Amino acid sequence: MTTAVREAPHHRNLTCYTDYKCRLPECVERFHTWQHTRLRAVADGTWQPFIDATPVRQHLLKLYAAGLTPHRVSVLTGIDWNTVRLYTQAAPRQGRGMIRQTTPETAAKILAIQPEPTLPGRVDPTGTRRRIQALSAIGWPLRELGPHIGIKPDNVRRILKRGQSVYGTTAHAVSDTYNQLRNDHPSKHGVSSIGIARALRNASQHRWAPPKYWDQYPGAIDDPHFEPMYRLTRREIIAQDAHELIRFSGLSRQSAADRLGVSKAYIDHAFRDHPQYAVEAAA
Template identity: 75%
Template sequence: MTTASTLATPEATAATPAAVAREAPHHTKLTCYTDYRCRRPECVRRYNDWQNNRLHAKATGTWQPLIDATPVREHLHKLHAVGITPHRVSVLTGIDWNTIRLYTQPAPKQGRGMFRRTTPEFEAKILAIQPEPTLSGLVDPTGTCRRIQALSAIGWPLKELGPHIGVRPDNVRRLLKGRQPRVQGTTAQGAIDAYAQLRNDHPSKHGVSAIGISRALRNAKQHRWAPPKYWDQYPGAIDDPHFIPEYRKPRIAVVAEEAHWLMTAGRLTRADAADRLGITKSYIERAFKAYPEYAVEVAP
């Protein structure tokens, strides 16, 4: 049973100087009340409901407060050591990767420190992930190429990535040419580690010159290489050879690709393909003229 001193009221606290010390960034969580001293009626009700539930859970022996996050942090480090990045953990658990990484590193620019406590439910989800065997032998090169491209798209010169991946600097460019149907598992693992480590680091912090950064950005833009933020929208797609990124791709190029697929795999005419795509037949003809590699001749 709660007491009068347990619950808060807006009238009792609205006049305190601390109540207006900082403006809460949101009004949907308990931190609004506890950290920012917000006293909106709905925020006070949220806090009181939480207090009631907490006291009831204590009385019935079902209360599970926050616990030490050290086991979670240590397990995440073990997972990372075998190539399971926060992004992969996010895919496996359904937890946002930004939340996951706050257990191993702070985010000062966001005003957030490293998590020291967690919930039993979160701990159970993380500890349930078992380290997968380190990549070995020859593997598909898709993920390796895309991670290198993504790092280049945020300013990393290709030659600078060699030491981080574990290959000679001049071999990085060869990896992007796509002439090899497979790459060494150790190389793929090195690209995974480099991507996880460098995606949030500015190249200048590692001694890369402004000219080198500018050239890398210009080269990536010319090739329309997608940055890490693009791949974050499609969990797991960075390693999927069947996923076709459309980052900064002209609409007419997308139309050419989709019309090509409809007319070959679906055996549609140009008129039917145009109807399916919601465009005119003449637009498909323009698209094929602009991108002849996709042009097909089936039924008119």
């Protein structure tokens, strides 16, 4: 009977070597360096593997009050967000208590974080949603974007459905992530080919515009009044324009057709193909 080898969730600390039996060269080197440092400190009488986590807890609470999230702290430090969360609250369902002691190295990483510049509490969500959609349009699955942004993966999808606004800190984090990932292929970050294909298919179905489209219209990605025409056919554009003229200007279909330089039959066909824009002219 063989025992399955668990795949390490990441390769940033010693646990992949000690707990998951990872033997990647860089992970082996990380462990040996730590072991050498530990043995030398023991010989010198300065070995202090753990320290009180209270200062870390107090610092995290200040960061949270300033608008940062455990996910954002995870992005900035490289520490798993579940571990970050355990410094301020227990996870009884997982059988894990609140962290009371930590290593000096981990404490230094967290204590080095400073509150980010003050941002408006709530801002217009247009640019935030379009940046997420644009990354999806180049193959980024929505769930994979969460760790990069610094929010829960499920919250990425919620942003696309949310009502009137998003937090300013979230908008700022999404903008940073967009600038960092827009020129990277998702596969370089471990995203599977299946995940990439699904993201591309979903974005295509929703006609989400990629970064290259937004590059053509400086500033438009944040403009809620800019109507992207990405992958729209001429007939659909005519249907949209005719809808506006008939509904808000009170024109007949014939008058709208004259204004748009097409025949009335063309508008009839446009409304037939795109019934969501169909509207009857007033008598």
